[in-house]
Amino acid sequence: MSSSASTGTKTVSGFDVQEARKIFPLLHVTAHNKPLIYFDNAATSQKPEVVIDALSTYYSEYNANIHRGVHFLAQTASQAYDEARIKVQKFIHAQSEREIIFTRGTTESINLVASTWGRKNISEGDEIILSVMEHHSNIVPWQMLCEEQKATLKIIPMNDNGELLLEEYKKLISSKTKLVAVVHVSNSLGTINPVKEIIRIAHEKNIPVLVDGAQAIAHDTVDVQDLDCDFYAFSGHKMFGPTGIGCLYGKLHLLESMPPYQGGGEMIQSVSFEKTTYNEVPFKFEAGTPNIADAIALGTAVDFLNSIDRKSASAYEHELMIYASEKLKLIDGVKLIGTAENKTSVVSFIIEGVNAMDAGMYLDTLGIAVRTGHHCTEPVMKRLHIPGTIRASFMFYNTKEEVDVMIEGLNKAIKLLKK
Ligand code: PMP
Numbered sequence: 416m417s418s419s420a421s422t423g424t425k426t427v428s429g430f431d432v433q434e435a436r437k438i439f440p441l442l443h444v445t446a447h448n449k450p451l452i453y454f455d456n457a458a459t460s461q462k463p464e465v466v467i468d469a470l471s472t473y474y475s476e477y478n479a480n481i482h483r484g485v486h487f488l489a490q491t492a493s494q495a496y497d498e499a500r501i502k503v504q505k506f507i508h509a510q511s512e513r514e515i516i517f518t519r520g521t522t523e524s525i526n527l528v529a530s531t532w533g534r535k536n537i538s539e540g541d542e543i544i545l546s547v548m549e550h551h552s553n554i555v556p557w558q559m560l561c562e563e564q565k566a567t568l569k570i571i572p573m574n575d576n577g578e579l580l581l582e583e584y585k586k587l588i589s590s591k592t593k594l595v596a597v598v599h600v601s602n603s604l605g606t607i608n609p610v611k612e613i614i615r616i617a618h619e620k621n622i623p624v625l626v627d628g629a630q631a632i633a634h635d636t637v638d639v640q641d642l643d644c645d646f647y648a649f650s651g652h653k654m655f656g657p658t659g660i661g662c663l664y665g666k667l668h669l670l671e672s673m674p675p676y677q678g679g680g681e682m683i684q685s686v687s688f689e690k691t692t693y694n695e696v697p698f699k700f701e702a703g704t705p706n707i708a709d710a711i712a713l714g715t716a717v718d719f720l721n722s723i724d725r726k727s728a729s730a731y732e733h734e735l736m737i738y739a740s741e742k743l744k745l746i747d748g749v750k751l752i753g754t755a756e757n758k759t760s761v762v763s764f765i766i767e768g769v770n771a772m773d774a775g776m777y778l779d780t781l782g783i784a785v786r787t788g789h790h791c792t793e794p795v796m797k798r799l800h801i802p803g804t805i806r807a808s809f810m811f812y813n814t815k816e817e818v819d820v821m822i823e824g825l826n827k828a829i830k831l832l833k834k
Pocket of ligand 1 (some may be wrong): 520550613650
């Protein structure tokens, strides 16, 4: 995509945004009779044609249940599902495809670890370290586990820019610490956390680390072996794949030591009323008929990501974030929330005297989709003493012209709504 210089539409970072836009059908619809401007990519990404086609092809050409049937369709579907796992394995640089478990998404991946590894390894008096900028899905499962096992959460604080305080993190670690669970990229602030360093520090004390990669996976290369994380959770729908599918990466020895998550077909080796033996990893964690179509289409999303120049896509997204931040700073009364040195393509902001939701609803009338509220990170909002923010989150298919339209819309919103 980035090599199609003939179109003459390349950005400073060398990314051909107009070429990229062509393959996302949804970017060409209207909202309230205005061309859609989609700035809610942190909530979910739009899908390229190839991913939509993969779903349709599966259902129209080889829909069958997998790993059971000997017939042609079952074999074809099984092969495609198994190949999708290998695609994901290679994409995140895992050592073995057995380390990839298909789940419904980040939330289920974290819940799986909490209710299997967690129940086995966390007991009374133990501590789990999280950060203040976790998404609710990396808080609540641990809170539920702590309640059940009488364990405690310890929270890494952040500074006013939205950067974690590593010195404070080090002080939280003790002999009671049994797990660190931390977000790679914050969905509400855009901060890219130094997860490799966080993991290194935890490993000095043999403490395993789970990384919530929901926001990182689409924007940069993830190498789980280089990070040396013990678990890495992410969702397909934030990386151009379908909803309802995601992954849990886990180091094989950990997965093998964990009890099953749910009981049912596929996860067993043999069943009798006296005793059931379990299947090997990863099948032990994939009870019942899996989400075959969406797993296959996630594999196609991986192919798609591999087909683009991710370096220039990522540089372009950064360029968009800086462009939007600079324009926002010029608006009287706007305050950027989340100004970390190391940031991804999210701009969160508040406007003095203007309710965030009102501003979001006004932008919607102009066809602009942003997100308002606490973005499922209530503790961050509490830390910053704000009820919520307006969030514009960019993908490489967004343009500076779209940012200009949002800025114009915000100026109008302020005139209309400012108290
Ligand atoms: N973690 C982060 C950082 C997120 O942004 C999200 C989704 N907004 C989640 C976890 C949960 O992802 P899902 O709803 O796809 O399970």
